[in-house]
Amino acid sequence: MPEINQTSLRIAVAQSTVREDPTDVDGLRASAQEVRRFMKDAAKAGARLIHFTEGAICFPSKHVMSELGPDEVGAADWTKAEWAVLQEELDKIAALSGELGIWTVIPSVHQLPAPTRPYNSMYVVSDQGKVAGRYDERMLSTTKITWMYTPGKEPVTFEVDGWRFGLALGLDVLFPEVFTEYDLLEVDGVLVSYSTTGSAGKETVPAQARGAAVANTYWVSLAVPANPTADAESAVISPSGELVAEGNAAATPSIAVVELQREDRTQIGRDFRRRTRARINA
Numbered sequence: 001m002p003e004i005n006q007t008s009l010r011i012a013v014a015q016s017t018v019r020e021d022p023t024d025v026d027g028l029r030a031s032a033q034e035v036r037r038f039m040k041d042a043a044k045a046g047a048r049l050i051h052f053t054e055g056a057i058c059f060p061s062k063h064v065m066s067e068l069g070p071d072e073v074g075a076a077d078w079t080k081a082e083w084a085v086l087q088e089e090l091d092k093i094a095a096l097s098g099e100l101g102i103w104t105v106i107p108s109v110h111q112l113p114a115p116t117r118p119y120n121s122m123y124v125v126s127d128q129g130k131v132a133g134r135y136d137e138r139m140l141s142t143t144k145i146t147w148m149y150t151p152g153k154e155p156v157t158f159e160v161d162g163w164r165f166g167l168a169l170g171l172d173v174l175f176p177e178v179f180t181e182y183d184l185l186e187v188d189g190v191l192v193s194y195s196t197t198g199s200a201g202k203e204t205v206p207a208q209a210r211g212a213a214v215a216n217t218y219w220v221s222l223a224v225p226a227n228p229t230a231d232a233e234s235a236v237i238s239p240s241g242e243l244v245a246e247g248n249a250a251a252t253p254s255i256a257v258v259e260l261q262r263e264d265r266t267q268i269g270r271d272f273r274r275r276t277r278a279r280i281n282a
Helices: 025-044 083-100 142-148 170-174 176-184 204-216 264-281
Strands: 008-015 049-051 103-110 119-125 131-136 157-160 163-169 189-193 219-223 235-237 243-246 254-261
Touching (some): 008 235, 025 049, 025 083, 103 189, 119 163, 163 176, 170 189, 170 204, 204 219, 204 235, 243 254
Parallel strands (some): 008 049, 049 103, 163 189, 189 219
Antiparallel strands (some): 157 163, 219 235, 235 243
């Protein structure tokens, strides 16, 4: 176990391959294998935490999952998903976290008892190989809420070596109130996992993430897919909005490793916001 140092924390953000078919066993296994490779790379680089994008194992397509067939979008038929394979791969990822002594934040679909739709979730796996938390996406897109998922209800935080992080997933990134809520929960940073199969958000999401970091004077890690057509890379953003680490500029699969540092501006900004809100709401 590395010595706890509350003034700095080394993390890795992944830019990984995203596949869209949860019925494809080989695809699920290939994605999970890439996840584990990046976990090993991050641990070798001394990272205490690695953060993956939405859909790192699979980002189920509305067309693949539609009960009406691929040519017409309808309610998702989740009985088609290879749940046993998905769970097996998640178990391997958790076990490797324990072997490497690294925290892993890995998004995945979370199955609920039928006929309830699953959550779109982020699992927090500790350096002991145990699931330490789960966040469920709250601000679901029209497609997700209409055809695919059950919305989450609560923010989630967790701590690594004295650093507190919040979690945001998918279109959560577009809603400032999500980040304000985490500011009030006094996090040091928010880990944002985002993926899309369309063009919406490809340009605005990085800007939204930088704005959230500046507005709340905390760190933001943005994990996106390896996609050369997306015009966006995974990145870690400082409390002043600076891009301090980015994934491969060619948007190919890679990780970026960075040392987070405590910054006075985080607490100074938070104290200012607290005083101002108290005055306005008095």
